[in-house]
Amino acid sequence: MRSVITRALLTAAGLVTVVFLATAGFLVYTRAAAAVAAGDQRDAAAVAAVLAVSSDADAVRATIARTSAGAEGRLSVVLADGTRLGAGVGEPVTSSGGAVVSVVPATVPFPWAVTSAVVGLALLTLGVAVLLGHRPFKPVLSALGVLASSAGRRVRLTGPRELEALASSINAAGERTSRLRAKEREMIADVSHRLRTPLTALRLDADAVGAGPVADRIRSAVSTLGHDVDRIIQALQPAESDSPSTCDVASVVEARMAFWSAHAANQGRPCEIDVGEPAWVPLSPDALGAVVDALLENVFRHTPTAAPVGVSVVRHAGWVTLAVEDGGTGVADPSSALHRGSSGGGSTGLGLDIARAAAEATGGTIHLERGRLGGARVRLRFGEADSHHEPASPRAWRLWHGHP
Structure with a gap:
């Protein structure tokens, strides 16, 4: 927040400084140009005064040489008889006794010394403006600091x-x-x-x-x-430690499938299990076991007794994929199946929501597809433990109506 305020103050004060410098530069230059023009007018008036009393060429030359414009070769006089005295052919400035005095405009020097002093003063003023500009925001910054540091407790500011x-x-x-x-x-x-x-x-x-x-x-x-x-x-009960739990997906799946495979054998239901190598995810064993139980309970509840079931675990590129598929009829309404409390089979509808929440807690996703067994396949992608990656997107995909 402090950096945002500083940038805002610098922007506002910088714009004011630019306008101030442009105005000051214009005024200084205009004043210098007016001073040069006034000097030329004085030089021309001095020569015209001499011409008013004498038209002697030598006297006029001496007067021209004594002026600044004449010494710089910018002042000339054309006498009544056509004689030109001095150097430079400029615009006529004045005339006297038939003679014409002309001056070539001088180049106005840029006032670097004055400009440098103005720029220095402007930069100093800019710094002071930013420094003083923070003072009114101190209560706001202090309150925001209290607000930011009050996570998990009552805010008092x-x-x-x-x-x-x-x-x-x-x-x-x-x-x-x-x-x-x-x-x-x-x-x-x-x-x-x-x-x-x-x-x-x-x-x-x-x-x-x-x-x-x-x-x-x-x-x-x-x-x-x-x-x-x-x-x-x-x-x-209150947790004794805030350290995150991890578990091996393969071990948890094997342990839970010891129960579900026996249940499948009693029903005469084909059961395929492929857990592969150990794959660790940032979930507790109980949390992952609840996911496996929820998915298998859906299969056993909503598919025919003879419908096959398959469970597999694959580890690849920082992700651990747990897939549970069946030989049933698939998911009738995949768009609402992932919503908590929504179910088309007379259940609570929390099974897929439990699985989705566990996957997303690791930065992963849940996918509803049509599997190779002919029915639905729920594919969970868990972020592997100690693997740093951004959460995958989208987090929920609809059921494919064709075979993958």
Whole structure:
């Protein structure tokens, strides 16, 4: 802000200085020219005075030689008998007794000394103007500094009324946001704790079922659900460290696919997994696991039992791509599928929104395409950890109606 004010002051003061210098230069030059013209007039008048009392050529020559214009060879006299005395043929200035006095205009010298003094004074005035011009802006700059350094806490500043009003608006918005976040946390905590009772009952019922694939699958699902509830409750606690988390996409996908591939095998659903080499992204393992679970849950919920599913991870050029595709019918309305809470299949519509938010948190994108299995392919591009690049654009692409 200070640099902007300085540039504005320099521009305004500079324009005033240019106008001042141009005006001063014109006046100084005009005055010098008038002084030279007045001197020529005096020289011509002195010669004319001599001609008024005598027309002697020698006396006139002596008078011409004593004048400045005559010494410079710019003054001449034509006597009544046609005799020319002096040098230079200029415009007639005066006449006396039939004789004509003429002077050649002199070249006006540029007043460098005066001009240099005026320029120096103008530059000094320009510097003082910029220095003093900052004084009225000090309260504004101080208030803006307080405003800029008050991120995350209540703003307290004294300054112009407009900035005080802005600070009040920021404080009001911050308080409202804090209330909404507190209410949201309370609601999530309440719902999570309410889920513990039915989960406990489900866990006891699952233990009572006995052995077998179905019982194992129920127990695994109940255990996963209980883990997710615990994770939600833990996430509501204040973080102990602000250091960013990272995870290996390949490891997280392998761990989650251990559950989903068993689920696919029970349904008779073909399942392809290709995770490739380790690929680290700036997300916590729980956050990435939630993305994988959300995408696979969509596949298992909205596609036929026999529809194949494929999951792959590819690392390339600073990006890590996670693709989940299926053999279903695709996404009916891709333009609204990425909007939070929007779903055409009777679900909450939060699955793709969770995936989109995770990708964009790393500077990446989400793509909805038609995959090689014939159905939809959700392709997430995560920015690789410790890889510096600008966020990709666009962040959401629509479903392709043809095969890629």
